Amino acid sequence: MNKLILPCLVTFLLISCNPTTNHFSFIYNNEGPNREIAQKMEKLLESEFYNVDIHLVEGVGTDANLDSLEQNRIDIALVENYVNYRDGVNSAFSVYSEVLHIFYQERLDVTSFESLMYDKLLYIGREESPTYNLMMDLFDFYGLDLSRINVTFNMTESVVVVELTNLFTKRELQNYQGFKLFSFDHVENIGNASVVEGIALKYPRLEPFVIPQGAYWDFTQQPIVTLSVDLVMMVRSGMLEVSVNDFTKTMLRNRQIFTSIDPLLFDGLREDFDQSKLNIPLHEGARTFLDRDEPSFIERYAELGGVILSIIIALWSGIVSLTKWQAQKKKDKIDEFYEDLMNIKNKIPSMQKVADGMSMVKRVQVAQNKAFEMLIAEKLVANDSFRIYMELSKETINELRGKMRVIKAKLERTTS
Template identity: 80%
Template sequence: MKKLIAPLLVILFLVSCNPTTLTFSYIYNDEGPNRQIAEKMKELLESEFNVEIMLIEGLNTNANLDSLISDRVDIALVENYVKYREGLNSAFSVYSEVLHIFYKDGIDGSSFESLVHDNPIYIGKEESPTYNLMMDLFDFYALDTSRIVVAQEMGQASIVVELTNLYTKKELQNYQGFHLFSFDRMNNMGNASIVDGISLKYPRLAPFVIPQKSYWNFTEEPVVTLSVDLVMMVRASMLDVSVNDFAKTMLRNRQIFTSIDPLLFDGLREDFDQSKLNIPLHEGARIFLDRDEPSFLERYAELGGVILSIIIALWSAIVSLTKWQAQKKKDKIDEFYEDLMNIKNEIPGIQKVTEGLTKVKRVQTAQNKAFEMLIEEKLVANDSFRIYMELSKETINELRGKMRVLKAKQERATS
C-alpha cells in the first residue's frame, strides 16, 4: 500500500498543475494604439497564465462584433457606442476615443449647423460608432437631413469626422489646410453648455477638451468636443474565471499600457462608471470589480471534477489491487498450512528418529520462511498467520514426542 502512495501523489500533482494551454483569440482594428494594446495584452496575459492569445486584425467594428457573437473570437476592442446585441458582454473600459471634426478652409465653422449643412461630410461606414454618433448629433441639433451630404470616401469630403485617440504631430500633417471644430467655448462647460446637453441626452458621450497648443496650430484655443469609451468586450459564453483573471491582470498592470497613449492613463481604471456601458458587464468582470472573488471551489470546479474522477478511479484500482494482494497473501499462507497438515498426517507413520528430525527441520524452515515473507509484506500478521505459527509449534512438539518414543523403543531393543 505504501508503494502506491507516491505514484498517486505524483498523478494528483500533475493534474492539479493543469498543463493544458488554453487558447483565446483577440480581434482588433488596426487604428490608433489598438495594435500596441493588443500586443501588450498578449505579452502580459501569456506571462501570467497558461494561455495563448491569438491576435487577429479585424475589418471593422461590426465585423468584429459579428465574430464575437458567433463565438469565432473571444475578445474584441469596441467603442461603447454600438447597439445592444445578444451574445456579448463588456469586460472593462480601456480608454476614451475623442471625436475630431476637421473642416477645410473657407467653410463656416461658427456653429454645428453651418458646418454640416450643404458640405460633403465623411462620417465613416454605415452603422459604425462614428456614423451612429453623428446621426445622433444630427438628431440632437434637429438638422434638415436633406441638406446633409454624406461622402462615401474621405477624399471626397470637405469635412472629415474621426473617432480616435489623440493625434501625433506627424498624423496631423494629413490635415494641413483644415481646422478643428469646437462645439463651444471652454468657459461655458459645466454651465448647461451644448456639450453638457449632448452628454445628458446621450450619456455614453462625455465632454472632452483638447487643451490649447496640444495640437500645435490646430489648437490656438482649447477645442471642446466629445469622447466615448473604448471597451474590451468578450463573448457572453466565456468562463467567469477567465474574464475575472484577464480584467484583474489588465487593470492592475495599467502602467504597462499607459506608455502607449496618454488616454490610457485615465482610461484603464477599476472605478470606471459601469452604468454607462451600452453592453452589460460580464459576470466575471463584475466579480472582480465588486471584489467578490471566486472561491477556490468555484475557480477550480472544472479541474476539481477531473481530479475527483481520477481519484475515484485510482481508489477503485487501489481497492481492487489491495484485495488481490490480500488474496495472494492468503493463498501463500494456505500453502504453508497444506504442507504443515501433510507433515502432521505423516507423524503416525514415522519409523525412525532421523525421519522425525528431517520433518522438524522442514517445519522450522517453513516457520523461518513465513517470518521472512512477513517482514517483506508478502504475508500479513493476521489470525491465520498466528494460528499457523501455533500449529507449527504444536506439530514440532508432536514430532519430538514421536522421536522420544522411537528412542525409547531402540534403547529397550538394545538392552
C-alpha cells in the first residue's frame, strides 16, 4: 500500500502545481505599432503567468473588433477611445495617444480647414473607423457643407490623406514626398482659446497635440498643431476581475518594455491617466488596481483553489477506492486459504489411511507458512479473518491427528 501512495502523492503535487491553462484571445488592427505592441503584451503576460496562453488575432476594423468583444468571441482588444459606448465592453487602461495627421499635396492652395476639405479627393480611412468618425465630427464642428466633400477609399488617388496613428519615422514619411502637414492653428495660440481647444471642448475624447518643429524634418519647419486620441486596451465585461487586475498591473508596471516601440508609449502607459476621458467605462478589475483596492487572497486564488480542491477530492476518492480494492484483494486471498482448508476438513470423516492424514497435515502446515509469508509481505491483513483461519487450521491438524490415531488403533486390533 505504501508503495502505491507515494506515486499518487507525487502525481498530485505535479498536477496541483500546473492547473488548467487559461486561454485568452487578443485582437488588434495591424496599423502603426499595434502588432508589435500586441506581440510584446502577449510575451509579457505568458512569461509572468505560467498558466496563461494568449492567442493573437489580427482584426479587420475597430467596429468588428468591438463586435467580437461584445459577443464574447474575443477577450482583449486594442481600440481607439473614439468609439461609441457598447454593452459588454469595458476599458482597462490607456496605451498611447494616436495623432491626427492631415497630409495634403504641396500644389494645393490651403488657407484654412474649409479650403483643404472642399472639392478635393479625401482619404479619411475606412467608413465608421475612428479616423472617419473623427473627421465627420470635424466637418460638423466647422459647419462644412457635406455635398462639397468628396471621400475616396483609395489612398493612392487622393490629394488629402488623413491618418490617425503614432509618430511617423523618417522612412515612413518618404511615402509622403510632395505633401505637407496641415496645422489647425499657430502654436502660440495654445492655451489662449485656440481652435483645437475648442474642438476638444466639444469632443472631450480629443486633446490638442503639437508636433514640435524639426520632429518631422522638412515636414515640420514650423510646429504642427493638431489633435490626438487615446488607444485603449479594452476587455469583455465578463472577463474575471482578477485576470483584468493582473494584466493591467503587469503591463503598466512593465511599461519600459513598450517605450522602445514608439515615444508616445512613454507617456501613454501610465497609471495616472485621465479615466474621466474614457468613452467606455473601466472594468472593475482595472479599477481595483488603479485605486489600489487589490483583490483578497481568496479572490485572487479562488480559481486555483477550486482546481486544487477538485484534485484533492479526486485523489482522496482514488485512494479510498484503491484501499477498498486492496482490502478486497486480500480478503479474496484469505478466502482461498479457507476454501482449501474446508476441502481438507470435509475429507477427514472418510479418510482410511494414515499416509493420507500425514499428507493433509503437511498440506495444512504449508498453507499456514504461506499465509504468514504473505502477511509479512502485506499481501494479507492480520485481521479477524486471518486469526480465525489460523485457529481453524490448528483445529484441522488436531482432527487429522486424532483420525490417524483411530486408524492406527484399528490396524493394531486387526493384526492382533
